[in-house]
Amino acid sequence: MTVPHSSEIAAALAPDVLDRLLRYVRIDTQSDRAYTQSPSTPGQLELARVLVSELLALGLADAAIDALGFVTATLPATVEGAPVIGLLAHVDTSPDAPGAGVEPLVHADYDGGVIALPRNGTRLDPQRMPELSAKVGHDIVTTSGDTLLGADDKAGVAEVMAAVAYLAAHPELPRPTIRVGFTPDEEIGEGAKVFDLDAFGADCAYTLDGSEAGEFTDETFTAASANVRIRGVDVHPGFATGKLVNATRLAGEILARLPPELTPEATAEREGFIHVYSVDGSAGAATIRTIVRDFDDDRLAEHVALLRRVAEEVVASEPRADVEVEVAAQYPNMRTFLDERPEVSAAAEEALRREGFEPRRVPIRGGTDGSILSARGLPTPNLFTGGHEFHSVREWASAQDMASAAAVAVRLAGVWAERA
Numbered sequence: 498m499t500v501p502h503s504s505e506i507a508a509a510l511a512p513d514v515l516d517r518l519l520r521y522v523r524i525d526t527q528s529d530r531a532y533t534q535s536p537s538t539p540g541q542l543e544l545a546r547v548l549v550s551e552l553l554a555l556g557l558a559d560a561a562i563d564a565l566g567f568v569t570a571t572l573p574a575t576v577e578g579a580p581v582i583g584l585l586a587h588v589d590t591s592p593d594a595p596g597a598g599v600e601p602l603v604h605a606d607y608d609g610g611v612i613a614l615p616r617n618g619t620r621l622d623p624q625r626m627p628e629l630s631a632k633v634g635h636d637i638v639t640t641s642g643d644t645l646l647g648a649d650d651k652a653g654v655a656e657v658m659a660a661v662a663y664l665a666a667h668p669e670l671p672r673p674t675i676r677v678g679f680t681p682d683e684e685i686g687e688g689a690k691v692f693d694l695d696a697f698g699a700d701c702a703y704t705l706d707g708s709e710a711g712e713f714t715d716e717t718f719t720a721a722s723a724n725v726r727i728r729g730v731d732v733h734p735g736f737a738t739g740k741l742v743n744a745t746r747l748a749g750e751i752l753a754r755l756p757p758e759l760t761p762e763a764t765a766e767r768e769g770f771i772h773v774y775s776v777d778g779s780a781g782a783a784t785i786r787t788i789v790r791d792f793d794d795d796r797l798a799e800h801v802a803l804l805r806r807v808a809e810e811v812v813a814s815e816p817r818a819d820v821e822v823e824v825a826a827q828y829p830n831m832r833t834f835l836d837e838r839p840e841v842s843a844a845a846e847e848a849l850r851r852e853g854f855e856p857r858r859v860p861i862r863g864g865t866d867g868s869i870l871s872a873r874g875l876p877t878p879n880l881f882t883g884g885h886e887f888h889s890v891r892e893w894a895s896a897q898d899m900a901s902a903a904a905v906a907v908r909l910a911g912v913w914a915e916r917a
């Protein structure tokens with residue numbers, strides 16, 4: 498028997514959320530790391546245009562796409578004096594799995610067994626997916642097996658749209674001014690950097706871009722990239738005696754000296770790491786590219802210092818070689834900024850409670866648009882969407898949890914209306 502919804506609001510929202518997800522995922526909005534303009538791909542604009550026409554139909558008269566592909570719209574307040582809040586979701590999908598030709602499937606009233614998808618032999622095995630095994634009785638949305646689903650983050654887009662449609666149809670419910678924003682290029686870490694926050698004009702915002710029902714995130718990694726460039730001396734191997742200095746061999750030695758316990762595969766929860774994600778080398782020159790992550794800024798600096806020390810020590814053993822370590826900040830832990838505005842996360846927790854969830858604060862071992870937006874002055878924690886196994890052909894979402902997420906957005910409006 499299908500599980501009951503988390504509330505009457507969720508039950509009312511459920512058909513609309515599911516219908517929207519099934520429509521939006523069919524538009525290929527994969528972003529492209531070869532980013533030269535915003536948005537990085539035209540498919541994102543296609544979905545943006547659909548969203549604008551739907552927002553206009555709901556009565557949000559200022560709905561529009563700006564020059565960089567961001568969709569914004571205003572749902573006017575029904576109470577006076579409350580702060581303006583933003584509801585955000587990203588329209589792009591990950592470049593890490595096929596994103597074109599998505600054909601979603603709904604497995605009604607999930608029985609707890611293996612879900613075998615029609616293409617590529619893709620299977621969703623609850624033995625390996627504890628979150629799925631807990632969804633007996635849910636309606637599970639999957640791919641056909643050979644693409645991602647794009648619930649990351651079209652579940653969030655569908656939930657924001659359904660919540661706004663519900664609020665627009667219920668002017669008797671107290672709500673603050675709500676600014677809706679659909680952003681491009683989250684998956685490649687670009688969109689939030691160029692979002693026009695002055696034009697958006699919100700006091701705080703929430704991304705709907707998380708996973709398991711009841712979770713919210715006010716903490717992410719602090720992230721840096723660190724590239725080690727080694728220059729050797731390239732000589733024809735036949736004439737190399739005493740002359741050749743092989744940069745790639747030096748790179749190998751640096752890699753061998755990096756601590757294996759400081760890698761993504763050997764760390765969990767609040768532990769940081771140095772992740773070597775590519776190595777290019779010839780005899781004359783080699784580059785080791787890494788990302789460095791930690792929840793604590795001082796520990797992040799220690800990891801970077803360790804990488805630099807190892808590289809310099811190894812290369813110092815060969816006076817004719819030289820090394821440069823190039824470090825760039827990527828995104829900060831949003832916690833630093835959200836701690837200054839505790840009422841923003843408190844409102845999220847209150848909205849979750851009103852929808853029947855005991856809020857779980859989950860630090861994410863990654864970043865979200867909210868990391869960048871919070872650092873840029875718009876405090877933005879992240880709420881769950883009900884989607885799982887993101888960036889893979891096994892991606893799935895629970896229709897009931899998506900309805901709950903939309904209901905949490907409706908509750909959030911109520912919580913902020915009381916702060917008038």
Ligand SMILES: [Zn+2]
Nearest residue numbers: 649650683706
């Ligand atoms: Zn996402």
